[in-house]
Amino acid sequence: MGILINKSENIFSLQSKNTSYVFGVDSEGLLRNLYWGSKIQDIEDFDMPILTEVSTNDPVYEITREEYPVYGSLRYKEHCLKVTFSDKSRELVYKYSGYDINDDELIIKLKDSYYDFNINLHYKVYEQYDLIERYVSIKNNSNDIIEIEKIHSGQFHIPYEGLNFSNVHGHWGAEQQRFIQKVNYGKIVIENRRGISTHNHNPYFILDKDATETTGEVFFGALKLSGNFSGIIEQTQYGETLVQMGINSHDFLMELKPKEEFVTPAIIAGYSNSGFEIMTHNLHNFAKDNILRKGLRPVLYNSWEATEFKVSCDEQIKLAEKAKEIGAELFVVDDGWFGERHGIDNGLGDWYVNRDKFPDGLDPLIKKVKDMDMMFGIWVEPEMVNPLSQLYKEHPEWIYHFETRESDTSRGQYVLNVTKKEVKEFIYNMLDNLLSTYDIDYIKWDANRPMSQTDIEKDIWYKHIEAIYDIVRELKIKHPNVLFEACASGGGRIDYGILGIFDDFWTSDNTDAYDRLFIQDSYSYIYPIKAMRAWVTDCPNFLSKRVIPMKFRYHSAMMGTLGVGCNILKFNEDEIKLSQELIKEYKEIRHIIQEGDFYRIENTSKNNYSIYQYNKDGESLLFVFLPQSLIGHRGTNIKLRGLENNSKYIIRINGEELIKSGDYLMNRGLEIKLSGDYASDIIKINKI
CATH class of the missing domain: 2.60.40.1180 (Golgi alpha-mannosidase II)
Known part of the structure; x- marks a missing residue:
């Protein structure tokens, strides 16, 4: 078993194939981290060091490597949990009250010394992958409301200074640009405050001790959360580096009602003493084996760059016929098929088939696609609504807004308040009806703007993405064969929270084959290749204006799950022949690309x-x-x-x-x- 316990000393060791994560309870009842690194077999080797103050200005609470520091007492460091009780007390004083083991999961039970409030720290061991999963559940056993002002999923302690921190930065069209930053005194903060997604940073940490691909120590963790997250990396004054990750406390307040329990998003974390390669393989293999849907991803053709909003049934059929000719297995109609959708200013919310563009509905196109033995997919943006749409005219109260303020539009649209029961039901029913009416195999789910005017409830930032997760989970229960692609104005929704709920990631709207080498390289450190959609598109590229030979464009896109987005109706004979040859080659080798080690x-x-x-x-x-x-x-x-x-x-x-x-x-x-x-x-x- 991957959990060892020294009961006499209250010391716990999480043992994976090659690593150990060790912590224990000290004489004050504080939970203290003791070790994270290469495997140490004998738990009896560990004891609990006695801490002494450096001075009255450096109290023990500051020096203690707490597993889960809370707000209160002589703590001035970053804390993972801050609450306000009904009597307005804002201090937590936890005491260790025991543990439970459920299979390969250890639960450490903490309880406030005065209030009827429980904090349970969950640790799940994945021995084969050298990974642990951490999350926290809190329960209000009282008869009063408790306000949660901050809650992070965990804190990690690394016994080194001068580490290298790496993550990604970027913006639309330039996502997933890896950077490396030396950790020194002061704090590094990565975060998202946009609600919908972020192209700027990603919810993970990598800290290394001058590692290479195959040498050196690497500590890492990925948060299973889309939307507003925060990560804090700090080199302390006492010779260590700590990391916290969890829900962003920016504009956040959650009411925990009597008898109510809340469970945080989890962090998947691990350690490698052999560089980044081991980290990547452990995460990729874990995702492929435990999270992602089984089976190879199909070769996709998407109509967007060929037609943009000028969608028509006849033109889509011509594209589908040409897509079949070059070897595509999935034909996806992108934006423009519904409502009065002729540009970005109208249509969102009115999810009926536009009869001018499809006089007999979608059935003739879908029948043609199916008769050619291809799968059929379609684009949607369910979280959004245009001001000019019929839906908004009927339900202006469904958007995020303040009654006394004019709501922002971005890309000509508002964000629907998916946390409202009626809105959530509308989106589910709309998609269920679409999938029940038509023989659809693939949904490309887009989200093209951040949230704003989020109403008076400050937990909406978190509840929004939970509602999205719920909708897709329920749809996949009823429509188990449908594949879902997560797109957020490009690569904004790439994280372990949405991975497994959705099946594909749209990596970036930047389809320039040269730029994609950098984007895909950075993506590969944490996320599995099998979920990385990559397209071949026309040149000059719409973003870079760069002209790149078709063979290079195909090879770049073949590094992930291959898609084609060119206007294939304009292909000459040589381009058709080359496409046929390279798509055929991809089909022969994709099992290695999608399911192999990278x-x-x-x-x-x-x-x-x-x-x-x-x-x-x-x-x-x-x-x-x-x-x-x-x-x-x-x-x-x-x-x-x-x-x-x-x-x-x-x-x-x-x-x-x-x-x-x-x-x-x-x-x-x-x-x-x-x-x-x-x-x-x-x-x-x-x-x-």
Whole structure:
């Protein structure tokens, strides 16, 4: 079992395959972290150090490495929980009151010393993946309301200073740009305050001690929450670094009613002593095995860039026929099929088929798509409404608003208050009716603006995304074969909270194949390749104005779940033939890409190669990109990863076949040289 307990000392050890996470209860009843790192088998080795004050200005509460610090007493550090009781007391004083074990989950029970208020810390061990899951449940056993002002899901202690913190920054069209920041004195805060999504930061932390892909210590955690999150990273004055993550306390207040319980979103966390690669594999494998829907993702064609809002049945049928010709398996009609939707200013909320565009409804198009043995998908933006829509005219009270203020429009739309029972039911019923009426296999769910004027209830920021989760969960129960894609004006909703509720992530509206190499690289550190939608689109690219050869565009998009968004009606014979060849190739190798192990390979050349590897059951792929050949036009030496030392492998490259041993390929490596600008290649390596 992954949970060890020294009952006489009240010390607990969470044991995974290669790691240990240890904490215990001290003589004051405080829960203190003792260790997080490589596996230590014997729990008897741990004892509870006695803490002494540095001075009266450095009290014990400040120095104590508390598992879950609360507001009150001589604590001036970051706290995870702050409440106000009915008598207006704002101090928590917790005492340890025991533990429970349910299978592979440990529950530490804390109780306030005066009020009838329980705090339960939950720890679930995933031994095989070297991961632990942490969350907190709080329960109001009193007869009065307790106000929750702040609640984070957990705090982690790392016994080092001078660590490197990495996350992503960005904005629309430039999401998932990885940055590395040295942790020093002061606090690093990452957060979202927009409610709907954020393109700026992502709800995870990576802290490393000068790690590389394959060496060094890495501590990491990903929060299972879409919407308003916060993460705090702080190097303390006492020789350690701490991390907290949870619901953002910005404009947040939640009433915990009598006998009511609240459960926080969880954090999936882990440790690697062998660099970022192990972190990535553990998270990817956990997601593929435990979160994501089983089965390979289909090759998608989306009509947006071909038609934008000028949707018509005849034009969509022509696109579907051409999509089938090049090898697509799923045809998706994007925005513009419903209501008076001729641009961004109208239609949202009026989810009926536009009869001018589809005189006989969607059935003729869907029948044509199905007759060609393709799946059918459709775009929706259910959380939004346009002021000009019929829905808004009938229900102006359904949006987030203040009675005395004019509500903001952004992209010509309001945000519906999904926390209202009637609004939530409207969205569910609308989608259920759509899925029940038509033979739809795929829903692309978009959200194109942040929230504002969120009314008087300050827990709406959190309840909004919970309502969205609920709607999709219920729809998938009734329509279990429908795939859902999370899109938020691009890559705003990429997180472990929505992963598994939705099946695909739209990674970015930026479909430039060169830019996508950076976006996809950053994404890969935490999130599984199987959920990463990537499209081939037309050139010049609408955003970068860059012209990139089609082969490079396909290879870049083939690194994830392949989609095509070009106006394929304008393809010439060569473009159709190349598309057919590359889509056929993708179908032959996608099981390796979507379900295999992913490696970011070091480039040893002065030329700016980008190199990635995928392994699955003796099959390997190398994706090699050279966006621009620099002076010297050098090749690169590629040392492969994850092969078997004593096995032989056949390498197919440049129309030739080589046979090499696994230890040769991993230690000596392959000499690869690409020529020209926007050169790319996929090299296949198979165990003999």
